[in-house]
Each structure stands twice: as structure tokens, then as C-alpha cells.
Amino acid sequence: MTTQTILPVNAEGLSQLSKQRQEPTWLTENRLKALELAASLKLPVLEKMRIERWDIQNYGSSKESGSIASLTEVPASIQELVKDQESGSLIIQRNSGVVYTKLAAELSEQGVIFTDLQTAVKEHEELVKTYLHTAVKADEHSVAALHAALWNGGIFLYVPKNVEVKVPLQAVLLTDDEEATFAPHILIIADTNSTVTYVDNYVSGDSSKAVTHNGAVEIFAKSGAKVRYATIHQMGTNVTDLSYRRAIIDNDASMEWIVGEMNSGDTMSDTHTILKGNGSTSDSKIIAVGSGSQKLNYTTRANHFGKSSESQMITRAVMREEAQAIINGITKIEHGATKSDGQQTEKVLMLSPKARGDANPILLIDEDDVKAGHAASVGQVNQEQIYYLMSRGISREVAESLIIYGFLAPVVSQIPLEGLQKQLQAVIEGKLGQ
Structure with missing residues (x-):
């Protein structure tokens, strides 16, 4: 059985919204094509879970909050997250738009770009156009298509060639209006031999109505670049979180994911590294805690194309009360990716007889001269x-x-x-x- 996707906006309304934002013609056209795709594509298929039974139609409408001049003006729900950040590099998105942006002067002088994606579309058009929706593509399924049509606010980070950013750049993404569309898109480009750490937090306010977060992350690490992406999702019980994260890394580049899945509502996340280049490396660390009656589906992937590429995936999840989790680890070594090494470990600890956990390690090997291994366990507290x-x-x-x-x-x-x-x-x- 398939569920018809209910579009939260029609083509005319989406076109008008894009015009109000003064977006370039190519972006308006991309949004409209994605909206058309969303009406025809199927929902994504989750391992051992029926996403069509989830409450994922609550997109609301575009509502941008007023900008803030000082961190003393931020909502109480995120004050602790932004304290002592006056001199740092920080972006805050609230509901459908970014309300605060600051980049340290020394990074700006080095050519680093750190701004909201809607601004970057206009000020750095060719750079954004080259990469946007090329890792997480609109035609994959209806959720990706809806994101490509509706994304708002978002983060754009570009680190020039040979630049090392020593202090983490940070973002806070807040949904506290249940009537507002919340669909941030994160786009990070690390040029040749650059180094950067980016950290973000997803937070929600008190809400009595259901909210759908449909987010995407696209990361491109050029040859020799080192990217560390850390994210903590801690949204409330009424927020359903759908997150696709994808990185494409070139020769001798490295990607490190640090993911804290701490939501209180139903959550689906897919963290995927494509090791395109020779000598590329990927390290994914995922921690999850489920409680109440949450339905959780976490997938971590590594696709090896480059020779002598290495991936490591570690997931540890704790399930309380009646929470149910499906933990998937997928290592795929393509034909020609000789000398590659892919390792993964998934462990689930259940604190209640009614909690459920399922760890699924998967190795797909199309090459002989490689190393690969996995370990998985599910059990109660000893x-x-x-x-x-x-x-x-x-x-x-x-x-x-x-x-x-x-x-x-x-x-x-x-x-x-x-x-x-x-x-x-x-x-x-x-x-x-x-």
C-alpha cells in the first residue's frame, strides 16, 4: 500500500514565495520541478518500518521571524546553546528563516563564507548552483523532492583552498511555531587541503501540534580536505524528524560524522558517505537514546569507490520504555575499490521489556582485494x-x-x-x- 503525498503548497503559491524572496530563475524552476516530482514519487522505504504510518504531512507555511541584533534577544529555549558565542561564528535559524548571522573577521579575511543559504543563492550564485541538490537529489523519493521544493533558511559554508579553520563554526536551528515550515538545508564545501569543523543543534519549543522537520545536509570535501560535522537533534515529542545527510569526498579527503540522535519524537535519519577518491577516509559516530513510544530508524552508510579508502561506523543506542529502533549499517565496496577497508559496529541496549531494538549490519562487497567486518548486538541491562x-x-x-x-x-x-x-x-x- 502506498500513501498519496499531500502537497503543502501549490505551484502558484511556491512560485510566488520564491519571487518574494528574490530567488534566481533557475532556483524557482528547480523548486517547481521538485514539487511536481513530490506528487508522483513514492515515500522512501525504511528497513522494517512503515513510514506511511508516520505523521509526516505537517509542513505548515513559510513564516520568517524577525532578525535579532544581539544574542541577548534569542528565545529562552536556546540561550544556553549560544552563551559565550558573541565573538564566535554563529548562525541561528528560527522556523522558516535565519535571524542571526556572524562570521569572525579573521575567517572572512581568509575567504571563508558562512551565511544562510538563501543569501548565498544570491551572493554566491554560481558556487551554490554547482552543488545544490547534487548529493541529496530531488528525484530520490517524495521526501527528498518536498525538501528540494520547500527548503528555507539553511546554512552555506565554503572554506577556500589550503585554509585551516581552527575554531568550530556553529549553528542553532529552532522550530517553535507549529504553523511554520521548518526545512533547513545545510551545504558545506571544503576546497582542496582545507580543514573545518562545523557544529549544529536542532531544537524545538513547546508545541501542542505536530510538526514535520524535513532536512538535508550536503557536504563536499575536495582532495586532501578534512571535514568534521557534529550535530545534536533534541526536538520534542510532537516533531517528526526526517534527516538526510550525505558527503562526497575526493582523493585523500576525510569526513567525520558525530551525530547525537536525542529527539523525543519519531525520527528517521540516513547518514551517508560516498568515498569517491583514492585514499579517502570516513569515520561515523552515532549515539541515540529512545524513550516513550518513539519509532526510530537510523541508517549509516559508506560507499567505497576509491582505492585504499577506509570507513569506520560506530552506532550505540539505548532504548527506554516502549521505544522501537531499527539500526542499519551498510558498507558497500564497489568493483575497482581495491585495498579498501570498511568496518562497522552497531550495539543496542534495552532498558525495558517493552523496548525493541534491531541491529542490521550489511556488507556488500564487489571487489576481492579488500577488508571488511561488522559486529552487532542487542540486549538488556546486565x-x-x-x-x-x-x-x-x-x-x-x-x-x-x-x-x-x-x-x-x-x-x-x-x-x-x-x-x-x-x-x-x-x-x-x-x-x-x-
Whole structure:
């Protein structure tokens, strides 16, 4: 059974919105073509889950909040995330548009571009046009098509050749109006031999109505570039999160993903690295905590095309109460990708008899002279460990917490940013009710 996609806007309305934003003709045409595709394409197929049963039609309409001049004006829900950022590089999106943008002067002088994507379309048109929707393509399925038609606000980051950005650039993306479309698009281009770290947080306000976040991330790492992308999603129970992340990396380039899936609502994410170049490397670290009656589907992929390319994927998930999670790891080594090495590990810890976890490691190998391996486990908290800790005077609640943190620690401890480690730890504690 397929579900007909209900379009949240018609062609005339979308064309008018694009005109109001003064978008170039090619972008308006792309949006309209994508909207047409959305009406005909099927929903994406999720492993062992029926996305057509999810509440994913709540796009609202475009509503942009007024810009802010100072971080003292930000909503209370994100004040903690932006404190001490007055001198740093930061972008804030609220609902359908970006409300705050700042790039450190020294980075601007080096040619770094860090702005909202809607501005970049006009000020850096040829650069954006070359890359936009070439990694996450509009014709893949109806969710991707709707994103290509409706995306708003967003982030554009360009790092010139041989430039090393030593301090992380950050963004906060907030949805706190359930009637507003929230579909940010992140586009990052790291030119030859450049280095950059980008960190973002997805947050929602209190909402009584359902909201759909349909987001996409596209990253392009040129030869020798090093890109680190860290993201924490901590949106509420009424937000359904659909996120596609994709990176294409060239010769000797490296891509590192650090993903904290801490939402309280149903979540689907697909984090995909295409190792196009010889000697390219990918490292993906995914942490997830599910609670309540959440439906969660996380997929991490690595596609090896380049010779001597290497990928590492680690996913650790904790499921509470009646949460259900499908964890997929897919390593694909294409014909000709000799000397490649793809490794993956998925582990799920269940804290309740009603919680469900399913780890699916998949290796697809089309070449002989390669290395590949996987490990997967799903299980309950070890009661002997709990009893041992309780025998030392520790309460059951604290004992369980220690075991959970020990389970997640191998991934959290590998995060090279101290601030992000502390933030992720605090979000985990909140999700676990500590």
C-alpha cells in the first residue's frame, strides 16, 4: 500500500514565495520541478518500518521571524546553546528563516563564507548552483523532492583552498511555531587541503501540534580536505524528524560524522558517505537514546569507490520504555575499490521489556582485494552488574545510569570537542530522566 503525498503548497503559491524572496530563475524552476516530482514519487522505504504510518504531512507555511541584533534577544529555549558565542561564528535559524548571522573577521579575511543559504543563492550564485541538490537529489523519493521544493533558511559554508579553520563554526536551528515550515538545508564545501569543523543543534519549543522537520545536509570535501560535522537533534515529542545527510569526498579527503540522535519524537535519519577518491577516509559516530513510544530508524552508510579508502561506523543506542529502533549499517565496496577497508559496529541496549531494538549490519562487497567486518548486538541491562554495584551501596537508579554511561562512553569519549562532549552528556542525562 502506498500513501498519496499531500502537497503543502501549490505551484502558484511556491512560485510566488520564491519571487518574494528574490530567488534566481533557475532556483524557482528547480523548486517547481521538485514539487511536481513530490506528487508522483513514492515515500522512501525504511528497513522494517512503515513510514506511511508516520505523521509526516505537517509542513505548515513559510513564516520568517524577525532578525535579532544581539544574542541577548534569542528565545529562552536556546540561550544556553549560544552563551559565550558573541565573538564566535554563529548562525541561528528560527522556523522558516535565519535571524542571526556572524562570521569572525579573521575567517572572512581568509575567504571563508558562512551565511544562510538563501543569501548565498544570491551572493554566491554560481558556487551554490554547482552543488545544490547534487548529493541529496530531488528525484530520490517524495521526501527528498518536498525538501528540494520547500527548503528555507539553511546554512552555506565554503572554506577556500589550503585554509585551516581552527575554531568550530556553529549553528542553532529552532522550530517553535507549529504553523511554520521548518526545512533547513545545510551545504558545506571544503576546497582542496582545507580543514573545518562545523557544529549544529536542532531544537524545538513547546508545541501542542505536530510538526514535520524535513532536512538535508550536503557536504563536499575536495582532495586532501578534512571535514568534521557534529550535530545534536533534541526536538520534542510532537516533531517528526526526517534527516538526510550525505558527503562526497575526493582523493585523500576525510569526513567525520558525530551525530547525537536525542529527539523525543519519531525520527528517521540516513547518514551517508560516498568515498569517491583514492585514499579517502570516513569515520561515523552515532549515539541515540529512545524513550516513550518513539519509532526510530537510523541508517549509516559508506560507499567505497576509491582505492585504499577506509570507513569506520560506530552506532550505540539505548532504548527506554516502549521505544522501537531499527539500526542499519551498510558498507558497500564497489568493483575497482581495491585495498579498501570498511568496518562497522552497531550495539543496542534495552532498558525495558517493552523496548525493541534491531541491529542490521550489511556488507556488500564487489571487489576481492579488500577488508571488511561488522559486529552487532542487542540486549538488556546486565542484572549481575546492577546487583554488584548495589552491593557496594549504590542505588539501582544510579547503578543503571553508570552502566548506560559506560555503554555509551566508547563513542562519547572519542568526540574531540570537549564542549560537545559535555553538551551531549547533559542531553543524554535529560533523556534518561537523570
